[in-house]
Amino acid sequence: MTNESPPSYDSIKNNKAYKPSDEQQRQIDLLSQHTPVTELSAVSSNAETKYFDLLPSFQMFQSILRRDDRQFSEDLRSRPPGYEENNRSTNISRIGSIDANLNEVSSRLNEINLQQEYELQNYIADDVGLSPVMSQSQGEPNVNQESYGLSPLDIIDSLAKSINSPIDIQIYVTKDIPHLNMNNQLETRLKENTNGDFVNGYIIITNKSNKPIDFGLFTVSLEGAIKQKKYNKVLLKKYLKMYDLAASYGYTLVPNSAGIEYEPFATDLSDDCQIGLPDDRTLLPNKKYKKFFTFKFPNRLLDNSCTSNLLSHLIPPPSMGVDRSCFQNRGEAIELNKALSYGFLNIRGTPLLTRDYSFDDTSISYTIEAKFIDKKNSKESVSHDDINKDDYIISRSMQYFLKFVPKEIQHSNLKIYQELKNSITWDLICKQNDKIEKEINERLNQIELSIDELKNKNLLIHSQPENKKVNKIDNEPGLKSDTCEIFGKKKLFSSHSKIGESFMSIQIPNKTIPYSSPRLLMKYNEDFSLYYKDPVDLNIELNFITSESNTKPPLISSIDINLICWSYIAEYPVPFEIGYDLFYNNYLDNREDTVRSNLQIIKDQVSTYIDFVNDSNLELSKGSLMYLNSMKSLGIKKDNIREYFKSTRLDPHWKVQLDKKFHWKSNINSPLTIINKNNINLLPSFQSCLAGRLYCLEVNVKFKGMEGNDNTVKLDIPITVG
Incomplete structure (x- = not known):
């Protein structure tokens, strides 16, 4: 799919076809002699440059960024063998080894049972309900975590953060695509982004100490998260995570997706920064490094963002509330300015507080995240099947908050009318209850109970009234x-x-x-x-x-x-869309406060099921547990x-x-x-x-x-x- 060029890009002066670097052109020439590929070259056309949405392959992502533990113990201080035009046999041998490595990675991936990247899927049963598994992170409240994978990238959100680090990270978002050797105009904190918008900018990394500092992994991502602070725990759901492979550290040069051309390790004369991070993963004392990034807000989330595959849950939600834990809990100080009707911190990348009627303890945030990940003991190597969050640490990180407002809102007055008329939410709740009761009965049939015990249990779980549909609809719609x-x-x-x-x-x-x-x-x-x-x-x-x-x-x-x-x-995923009938169609005729009484009926029913399951030591399916916990919370x-x-x-x-x-x-x-x-x-x-x-x-x-x-x-x- 073709997209229009980002605005304010000096169209004539900078609208040039992409030209491979000398090293890349040598690789193109070499490969073209052994494989039937078309030679790549710069072609001048009088047409405007168009940008294409091309996702990298999973193997590319795996080999560049999501690597296993071995990368933390590699010795990168010696230069790797180079490609020489007069030694084709060596080159062909190296190409073969690359193919072999990729095949090995691909084969290994087929054996991996990939877990969904979802923090709310691990459950335990206790005497007060069905609760998520929690784990403690250093310097932060309890945060629920996802299943571990084979790379530190899989557990990046559960890693502890270092309090003190001599590394400084600054994130700059620019109005237009940034250029080298010139001052670029920065974007204001008032900017509101929507679906399809580009976010361009650069990151400056500085080693402020007098000693070289080694690092293991550096990532740059655009992330969307829902965060809820409940007492001494934080519930976190990352529903969007997009990595910029060009901005993150990798073993190869990945072209910037916005077409920013530069020579690797050249110096940007505007701020005396070296372009790119060093190959040996060592930051020199008092030296500044620059990485460019480009992101595009998606129109839809990935299918695995919603376990129930609901279309409405796959549309990116708007920014809402403020993450009070941001910038080392300095977000707590954000207050609403009555004259401006918004508030912020006096630092770059601050979140914006508005009067949006959000819950006090809940926020929906979009951030650009830059993180250095290191191994706590770099001399030790662990098994590829034993990636543990206690072995790694986020040595330095920085956030830049972006305000997002979706523009694709589906509206149908007929659909709303039908939801109210047919009490669709109550119908879905009743179907969920029927499913749970059927599952409970199947579990009970597998254990031996006396007639009196079975009668008491059946009376317990069938204690709620049947759904009664109420509507006041006369003329459609x-x-x-x-x-x-x-x-x-x-x-x-x-x-x-x-x-x-x-x-x-x-x-x-x-x-x-x-x-x-x-x-x-x-x-x-x-x-x-x-x-x-x-x-x-x-x-x-x-x-x-x-x-x-x-x-x-x-x-x-x-x-x-x-x-x-x-x-x-x-606190747990709601497995259906909530309709207006939950607020306006009374479950029982003899209640005045519709919403309060409806919610109480739901919670009473769910509590009955939870008590019954715990009392009977029954094991329910993950979907049923998710529903019970979502309705309870x-x-x-x-x-x-x-x-x-x-x-x-x-x-x-x-x-x-x-x-x-x-x-x-x-x-x-x-x-x-x-x-x-x-x-x-x-x-x-x-x-x-x-x-x-x-x-x-x-x-x-x-x-x-x-x-x-x-x-x-x-x-x-x-x-x-x-």
């Missing part, structure tokens, strides 16, 4: 409010009394509400400007019913529209945002019809005029395995009438923000 009593004066000098009843029906908007952020962010990021979005109107059918022929509908005081934010988090938060839309005041046109009573109707078109008075950051709607955000409009039509009486017809309408 619209919703109907509850009926509200309206009070007023029947005559000029009469007392206040009930004069009728009112309700309304509203169609679910067929457009998305536009994303917005604090004004300065919106001004800098014009791509997300509200003015580029189509306006959204609400079609309201207002009804007033009275038994008095001389009673007309009272005047409307105002139509106020507030935003309702529904946020959820879980599920948390829901509701925020009511006022003064985001402009209030409407109007005098509607009423039509009356006789149907035993006098039934007045008025069709109102109410525009959603955004004022964002409190300067909030309205995140796009999203759902991921561990966190999500859904929105509704709270529509309040207020009639004039007796003071002290609400006289307000209310209805919540699901909407999508994007």
Whole structure:
């Protein structure tokens, strides 16, 4: 797939076809004499340069970056044999050895049982529930870890971090593709990235000591993570990890994907940095090294990012909240500036705090990560099948936080309507419960129980009521409010009394509400400007019913529209999409607080299963354990945002019809005029395995009438923000 060139790239001056270096051209010439490959050469065309999305092969990634323990004990101080044009036999022999090594690596890979790169898959059963396995990292709270592989790269997120290191790492993100020997303009912290955006820049590494320092592995990656801080532990899910093979340390020269051309180990005259890291993996005293990087935000995550293969969970979620543990816990000091409506640290790469109504203990972050990984005792070598986090350490690391806002938001008012009408979330929960009960019964059939024991256990696990679907949907795809009593004066000098009843029906908007952020962010990021979005109107059918022929509908005081934010988090992956019926379709008719009672019913059912499983010493499948833990840890938060839309005041046109009573109707078109008075950051709607955000409009039509009486017809309408 072809992508357009990054903007602001001096098109004529720097738009040159890629030219291999002298050493690379010698290899091309050599290989072309023995294999039927087409000779590579620089071709001048008058067309604009195009960039292609090409993923490296797994073998390339394995051989360059994800290497085993042997690389930490290699002696790289002596130069390796060189390729000489007058010694073709030696060259052919070396080519053969490379092929043999690649074949060996490929063969070994086929024998590896690759584990999913997922930190929340290891479980244990205890007397209080089913919990993730935790392990202690030096200098950090408890962090749950993934299964170990054959390379230190597999356990990089579980490694302890060194507190003191003479190595300094600085990450610089530039507005455009950086050039050598010139000062490059840096990107502002207000930049908002979206799907398909390029992130360019460079990293400067300095050995600030007076002694040479050896290093084992250096990686540069773009990562996305959900982090939850719960008491003395941190739950971490890395759902995105993209390595730049050119920016990381490798045994070979990998061309920069943005086309930055340079001679290896040359000096950048703008800052006196050596380009690239030394081949012998030794940083000289007080010397600066530079590495260029280029990343592109993906449109989709890899399939293994969601164990349930849900499409909505494979869309990268927006940045949300702030990682308070960043920069050695200095993120705790970030406060919201009331004038700017955002806050940050006074250091490069700081995360940006906005009023986005996130959970206090949860953050979704995108960072550029630069890390040096070393072996604690470089003289010892371990087995390839015995990679242990206690053998390695992150000797130095640095982060640069990027703000990300996805632009691909799927919206279907018909889909939302069907979810509410069919109570799709409750249906999925019931199916999960049926699956667990079937699995429990299968386990019980494998053990010998008395009739009384079996009866008691069956009574225990079947103690919850069946699902009851509730909906208030009359006309597709619209919703109907509850009926509200309206009070007023029947005559000029009469007392206040009930004069009728009112309700309304509203169609679910067929457009998305536009994303917005604090004004300065919106001004800098014009791509997300509200003015580029189509306006959204609400079609309201207002009804007033009275038994008095001389009673007309009272005047409307105002139509106020507030935003309702529904946020959820879980410590374990939620295996289905959460629909609006969880918030608005009551499981039982005799409960007033719909969300609280619904959530309590779910947790009671799950606790019953967990207690039963633990009491019976039963082993459930990993999928069932994941579901039980996710529902047990599920948390829901509701925020009511006022003064985001402009209030409407109007005098509607009423039509009356006789149907035993006098039934007045008025069709109102109410525009959603955004004022964002409190300067909030309205995140796009999203759902991921561990966190999500859904929105509704709270529509309040207020009639004039007796003071002290609400006289307000209310209805919540699901909407999508994007």
